[in-house]
Each structure stands twice: as structure tokens, then as C-alpha cells.
Amino acid sequence: MSEAIVVENLVKKFKDITAVDQVSFQVKQGEIYGLLGPNGAGKTTTIHILTTLLRPTSGKVFVAGYDVVTSPGEVRKRIGIVFQDPSIDNQLTAYDNMYIHGRLYGLSGEELKRKIYQLLDFVDLKPYANKLVRYFSGGMRRRLEIARSLLHEPDILFLDEPTIGLDPQTRVKIWDYIMAIKKEHGMTIFLTTHYMDEADQLCERIAIMDHGQIKAQGTPEQLKSLLGNEIVYVKLDGNTTSPPCIESDYVESCKQVSRDTLQLVVKNAATAMPRIFEAASSKGLKIIEVSYRRPTLNEVFIYLTGRELRDSLEEGGFRPPHRRW
Numbered sequence: 509m510s511e512a513i514v515v516e517n518l519v520k521k522f523k524d525i526t527a528v529d530q531v532s533f534q535v536k537q538g539e540i541y542g543l544l545g546p547n548g549a550g551k552t553t554t555i556h557i558l559t560t561l562l563r564p565t566s567g568k569v570f571v572a573g574y575d576v577v578t579s580p581g582e583v584r585k586r587i588g589i590v591f592q593d594p595s596i597d598n599q600l601t602a603y604d605n606m607y608i609h610g611r612l613y614g615l616s617g618e619e620l621k622r623k624i625y626q627l628l629d630f631v632d633l634k635p636y637a638n639k640l641v642r643y644f645s646g647g648m649r650r651r652l653e654i655a656r657s658l659l660h661e662p663d664i665l666f667l668d669e670p671t672i673g674l675d676p677q678t679r680v681k682i683w684d685y686i687m688a689i690k691k692e693h694g695m696t697i698f699l700t701t702h703y704m705d706e707a708d709q710l711c712e713r714i715a716i717m718d719h720g721q722i723k724a725q726g727t728p729e730q731l732k733s734l735l736g737n738e739i740v741y742v743k744l745d746g747n748t749t750s751p752p753c754i755e756s757d758y759v760e761s762c763k764q765v766s767r768d769t770l771q772l773v774v775k776n777a778a779t780a781m782p783r784i785f786e787a788a789s790s791k792g793l794k795i796i797e798v799s800y801r802r803p804t805l806n807e808v809f810i811y812l813t814g815r816e817l818r819d820s821l822e823e824g825g826f827r828p829p830h831r832r833w
């Protein structure tokens with residue numbers, strides 16, 4: 509079976525809230541797949557079902573070839589999880605946190621000791637093996653959780669918001685570890701994130717989730733090309749008080765983004781540019797500056813949902829007080 513994860517028409521309801529609404533996707537073996545969406549989109553609920561912590565209301569989910577409802581034990585043997593909320597013991601050393609986890613998975617003796625040091629070394633925590641975790645920074649804790657999740661050599665690694673709350677430098681470091689895990693261990697990695705740059709940088713394929721539904725999925729490039737290939741910014745002469753939009757065969761959409769600047773979505777900036785100049789001049793508009801770039805995932809999110817991912821994050825939403833089941 510070349511699919512590590514198969515999700516078919518997954519639904520999860522909490523009383524009258526439909527947290528996951530007819531979601532279907534497949535994750536190939538060895539790929540990094542991301543669920544991108546704002547708070548409350550249903551990402552954590554989905555990851556909890558995939559990792560056997562929650563039962564679906566309906567639909568089918570197969571992880572590492574096993575049904576999560578009928579064979580949860582088989583699934584658990586084959587997965588590693590890093591939760592959004594820290595789950596390491598602050599009163600223990602890094603080594604002891606790893607040791608207990610290893611024992612729970614049936615590892616022992618020299619083999620366990622060797623693996624612990626090897627993985628602590630992988631996340632650059634070997635010098636801190638015997639330090640109490642309560643003195644660790646947020647980034648060190650996350651690294652320790654990642655090392656711990658790899659101890660039993662899972663086939664699939666689940667990461668729920670792996671860099672939430674970390675500073676930009678530490679986030680980049682965590683991305684390096686995630687890419688190294690894929691490269692060195694050939695592992696399938698499934699992650700959730702509300703950071704567009706994280707999804708863009710790390711994931712080979714992304715599903716954009718909102719209000720429990722998958723709005724689109726594909727490679728970051730495929731998602732960006734939903735919007736047209738390039739975005740052109742046209743700055744008009746400052747004397748134009750309210751610039752009209754520029755229409756042309758080559759312009760897919762036009763929006764005024766500031767007093768004197770228009771944002772045009774085009775398939776190809778090089779061929780559209782002369783037409784844009786022609787159209788502007790026929791309207792008596794003077795272009796004083798032009799720049800263009802590829803669309804971002806944020807723009808894709810706006811296109812699909814009608815609002816910014818950042819705005820949606822600010823909407824917040826009800827969060828249950830305890831997120832362990």
C-alpha cells in the first residue's frame with residue numbers, strides 16, 4: 509500500500525458543532541503533508557482521530573494500513589505524536605523522559621540507552637541529557653518531544669502545530685529537524701499548522717481547512733496557481749484620487765489595495781504588462797511604478813474563504829479547557 513493515511517468522508521460532531529465535515533484526503537508514504545487553517549478549523553480534531561485519541565462520528569480512517577476504530581493498537585505501534593500542548597515531565601531529566609517513553613514501547617537495556625543518546629544528539633540536546641526539563645526553553649522542550657516521538661521508530665510522525673509559540677529562529681531550527689527526519693528516516697510526516705510560511709516551506713502537499721471542511725489541496729505551487737500565476741502591483745500617479753481598476757484580456761482580477769496602488773492577478777506578468785499599460789493609458793491613468801510576484805498561500809486562503817487567515821485567527825473561538833481524551 510503506497511498510502512500511509514487514507515481518510516474518507518470523515519465527520520466528527522461535538523453535540524451541535526460539526527468540527528470535521530466530510531473530509532477526505534490521502535497521504536503518500538514518505539511525504540510531508542500539512543493541514544493548514546485558522547484556529548477552530550478542525551485540524552486538532554482531525555489529528556486526534558488519526559492518532560486514535562478520538563472516535564469519528566462517521567467516515568473511514570486508515571493509518572499505516574489499519575482502521576483507527578477497529579485496530580487502534582496496531583495504529584499506535586506505528587505512529588509517533590508531538591502534541592500541541594507540552595506533554596513532557598518537567599520534574600525529570602531529558603534522559604529520564606526519553607527512558608520512560610522507551611520502556612512504555614517495550615525498549616530496554618543498552619539498545620534503549622543507545623537510541624536515547626542518538627536521538628538527543630539528533631536534536632542537539634545530548635549535552636543536556638541529565639538536566640531537569642524544567643530549566644529548558646520552549647524550543648528545547650519541543651526538540652525533546654520530537655526526539656521522544658522518534659524513539660520507537662514510527663512509520664508516521666504526527667505533529668500538531670510543531671512551532672506554535674516559538675520564536676522565528678527556533679521555528680526555522682525545528683523545520684530543519686523535520687526535514688532531516690524525512691530525509692534520514694524516510695518517514696511520513698503529517699502536521700497541522702496555522703502558519704502559511706511553515707506550510708509553504710515544509711509541506712510537499714497541503715490541505716487548506718476552514719470550518720471543518722477541506723477547501724483545496726495540492727502542492728504549494730498548485731494551490732498558488734489557483735489564483736493565477738503572478739500578482740502585479742501598479743502604482744499610479746499620486747494625483748489620481750480614486751483609480752479605476754484596469755481591465756484587459758490578460759487581467760484575471762483587479763483590486764485597489766491603497767490610495768494609489770492596484771493589485772492585478774495575471775497568468776503571466778511578462779505578456780500582461782504591455783496590455784496593462786495600454787489599458788491604463790486608454791483610461792488616462794499614469795503608471796509610475798510596477799512590481800510583480802508570485803501569490804502567497806495567504807492570498808490563496810483569501811481567494812478560497814473570502815477572508816485573511818490572520819483575521820480568522822483573531823476570531824478565536826471556543827476552546828475546550830482540557831484537550832486530552
Ligand SMILES: Nc1ncnc2c1ncn2[C@@H]1O[C@H](COP(=O)(O)OP(=O)(O)OP(=O)(O)O)[C@@H](O)[C@H]1O
Pocket residue numbers: 522525526527545546547548549550551552553554702825826827828
Ligand atoms: N471536545 C470538544 N467539545 C466541543 N467542541 C469542540 C471540542 N474540541 C473541539 N471542538 C470544537 O471543534 C471545532 C474545531 O476545533 P479544533 O481544535 O479541531 O480546531 P483547530 O483547527 O485545531 O484549532 P486550534 O489550532 O485552535 O487547535 C471548534 O469549533 C472547537 O471549538
